Amino acid sequence: MVFELLAKAAEAAPQNKFGFWEALEQGGAIAYGTVIILGVMSFGSFFILITKWVDQNKILKQYQGLGNFWRAASLKEGAAKLDKNSAWRQIVDDGLAAEEAHGKMTDALEAHDWLHGSLARSESSINARLAAGLPFLATVGATSPFVGLFGTVVGIYRALVAIGIAGSASIDKVAGPVGEALIMTALGLLVAVPAVLAYNYLQARNKRIAELLSGFSTDVLAYINSKGAVRPATVAAKPAAAAAKPAPAAPAKS
Template sequence: MSVATWSLILQRAVQTYLLRQANRQAEAALWDAADWSAAEQALAGSTAPMAHITREGLAALRHHQQHAERSLGKACDLDEFVTRAIRKALAQENARQESGMTILASVGSTAPFIGLFGTVWGIYHALVNIGAAGQVSIATVAGPIGEALIATAAGLAAAIPAVLAYNTFTRTQRVMSQQLDHFAHDLHAQLLTQPESAHGVR
């Protein structure tokens, strides 16, 4: 369990670092683009959450412009339609960032009890050995108690890193979620004030 926990922690740390780097590059590419078409080309193939939100916002803008004269335009104005698309993409990215967090929380909360179970099991074997030998000695007690301590240490070795990593990743995820939320507001305002015909994104 400890090896799996450390593997998940390292994987999550690398993933978080790459996402933050990709977000910086995507944001810079978006605001430096000459127009929305250039921005879309610059963000093509990017796995950054900001790139995904931008693509969904642009797709919603174009879809509404193409169908504005039909029932869609009458039922929902441009502001609400773009807001829905951006909010949906934002929710998808927040959900993607939460992947693996449940496992860390589960390991952090259950590993100590698994170690405690090993302790109880070791003490049980010690008592069985004492009963079979008919007398108390270091030889009959030391082995099972040693196994119990190893199980306890293994449980703590898995739980402590999992809890620390969970708290760290939760804070990082909260910060990134706030950044995405601010970016989504800026993108929404930019899409409504400078639609497809604008010459520059900024």
Template sequence: APAKDEANPYGLSALWSNGDVIARGVLVIMLIMSLGTWFIMITKFIEQGRLFAASKDATKNFWTKRSIQEGSSALSPSSPFRYIADTGITAAEHHEGTMQEAIDLHSWTSMSIQRAVNNIQNSLQKGLAFLGTVGSTSPFIGLFGTVWGIYHALTAIGIAGQASIDKVAGPVGESLIMTAIGLATAVPAVLGYNLLVRRNKGAMDQVRDFADDLQSILIGGVRHGAGTEGIRVRPDNSPTTVTTSERVG
């Protein structure tokens, strides 16, 4: 019967079993970086997809209602656009009777809506710094692992006194796997970062457009909440009878 094939003396398994604490630590760090990269990319793509879907829902269900309150109620409670609408409504309704009166309604509503937009932007940007860090550092971490492995391989060969090509090529080639792993970790991180940033820009453009339209309605000459029906969503449907005290100063 033919002799059983011996295990491959090179490769990842040999690199792990023959590596010291530093070599194994480099492998673990790059594994964590790779897993974190794919986790963030997948979750961010899902988050962006939900925001784009919410934008379509807001276009369909918010602007067709008679008032901002009705439009907000028509959106999903988890919708970022409902969050912006509710923030604007709250800012307009609770402007009087507090220290906030020192700020005119236009500025206060604008600042409140801008804070809501900034919160959404911050949520979209979470994790991108990690991708940028992985993309810029993982090749150097892999290179460090390669240099460290070659150093120890050459040291062991020198001590053994065997400098033939078959004794050198194996350990050196094995150490070069570290560089390949570093590059394989960095490339998806860089591509994912650039794609997510570009999609974030498109998503935030839609969020800012919604916020600008909402702000124009909230401060379009009628103080929100002054009447029983509130401000109409569309300017051409706004209440026709407004007292002087209800107008924005």
């Protein structure tokens, strides 16, 4: 009998629900707007991270196959072995185009500067494409905590208003707005941390790719200026090592 009365009393008592969606409903348009903005930032950050990671991996994988390019008889034959849309093919094509145009230079030093500048410009365009989207990651990492903080401030303000209207700081008046404020803070940090990590990770890989591009550009410039006599040491050393390998000794006659 006692348990039945307690159960009926519990059913008759007002049920206060506290959760994520309930906090958003209490926050209204401001809470929903803050969550939507943070959601867009988070989606954009992961989209940039995945697409840039794929682009970087493609360039690094193509770099592993440059040995066949350097073993070709000429730059044009080597370029035909590279992917048409690869960064390495772009540098070679730009170098060949600059070589065709440098014959118009009357000064040898001026021709060298023209080739060097053309390859440097090609490098810069590739690095700029790889860096596209990284400013968005930096912006998200820097601003999303403040967007979450805005929702936090609004939630705390609503909690103070509820306390002032009720005249007492009862838990049912404070829990909703304070919970909303804490959720906004957590969401802001949840969006900011991956964006910062993704930015630093992609930036480090871009620097490595920039180093490889610079070295490759220098090798192409040396190849053009020397008419194919100067090639990377790692490639040129393979045929030499094969030629220097001693022939097997003939069996001794009895």
